[in-house]
Amino acid sequence: xxxxxxxxxxxxxxxxxxxxxxxxxxxxxxxxxxxxxxxxxxxxxxxxxxxxxxxxxxxxxxxxxxxxxxxxxxxxxxxxxxxxxxxxxxxxxxxxxxxxxxxxxxxxxxxxxxxxxxxxxxxxxxxxxxxxxxxxxxxxxxxxxxxxxxxxxxxxxxxxxxxxxxxxxxxxxxxxxxxxxxxxxxxxxxxxxxxxxxxxxxxxxxxxxxxxxxxxxxxxxxxxxxxxxxxxxxxxxxxxxxxxxxxxxxxxxxxx
Ligand code: 13P
Numbered sequence: 001x002x003x004x005x006x007x008x009x010x011x012x013x014x015x016x017x018x019x020x021x022x023x024x025x026x027x028x029x030x031x032x033x034x035x036x037x038x039x040x041x042x043x044x045x046x047x048x049x050x051x052x053x054x055x056x057x058x059x060x061x062x063x064x065x066x067x068x069x070x071x072x073x074x075x076x077x078x079x080x081x082x083x084x085x086x087x088x089x090x091x092x093x094x095x096x097x098x099x100x101x102x103x104x105x106x107x108x109x110x111x112x113x114x115x116x117x118x119x120x121x122x123x124x125x126x127x128x129x130x131x132x133x134x135x136x137x138x139x140x141x142x143x144x145x146x147x148x149x150x151x152x153x154x155x156x157x158x159x160x161x162x163x164x165x166x167x168x169x170x171x172x173x174x175x176x177x178x179x180x181x182x183x184x185x186x187x188x189x190x191x192x193x194x195x196x197x198x199x200x201x202x203x204x205x206x207x208x209x210x211x212x213x214x215x216x217x218x219x220x221x222x223x224x225x226x227x228x229x230x231x232x233x234x235x236x237x238x239x240x241x242x243x244x245x246x247x248x249x250x251x252x253x254x255x256x
Pocket of ligand 1: 213214233236
């Protein structure tokens with residue numbers, strides 16, 4: 001069965017105060033009250049989660065990471081179970097900004113398994129740093145997907161959201177350039193084929209694949225209509241309630 005389309009806002013390490021986080025979240029809550037078909041997820045920094053969950057039932061909360069152990073002597077870490085107990089339902093794993101700090105596919109693999117065990121929906125981020133003339137970037141994505149999903153039971157794969165985020169298109173990347181909906185479409189097909197080989201065509205067809213990388217209200221329609229995807233993962237645009245709402249509305253207005 002086809003799952004709902006999804007728009008996920010990754011706030012990254014923003015905003016600077018709880019007051020500003022509340023303002024942004026409440027502004028969003030007011031604007032999206034008529035949205036019915038689209039699943040909306042917001043991933044703020046950990047320390048705002050507890051406070052923000054009081055303001056909306058429609059917006060589902062996600063975290064930006066979760067450790068693979070449930071509890072114990074792991075200074076500075078937060079577990080999936082803790083997040084679930086707080087009311088969080090999604091978790092971004094393997095974001096390129098974390099990979100840049102040393103996160104490996106092996107870590108992401110452990111985190112995916114423990115997040116699923118805790119009842120969280122992992123949002124697995126994959127993406128190449130650059131596009132080379134020999135199309136090596138396909139093998140980069142294939143190995144990220146395969147290594148991160150290694151040993152994950154087949155019947156859980158369709159619970160995972162796969163986010164294709166080419167690093168060269170992310171707003172904070174130096175000398176970035178825009179990805180097109182054709183880039184997204186090509187990679188979404190390739191990821192689905194990789195998933196199909198790792199599980200089954202049915203499971204691959206059910207799994208949501210989304211795109212992220214400088215999505216804004218001008219580019220969202222083209223990505224959603226022509227990018228072969230089931231949703232979007234905006235970063236910078238999710239820090240503006242009006243812009244994020246426009247993206248959600250564009251998703252809501254899609255025919256199928
Ligand atoms: P931007 O939309 O700011 O490029 O961020 C994309 C991203 O990294 C979301 O996880």
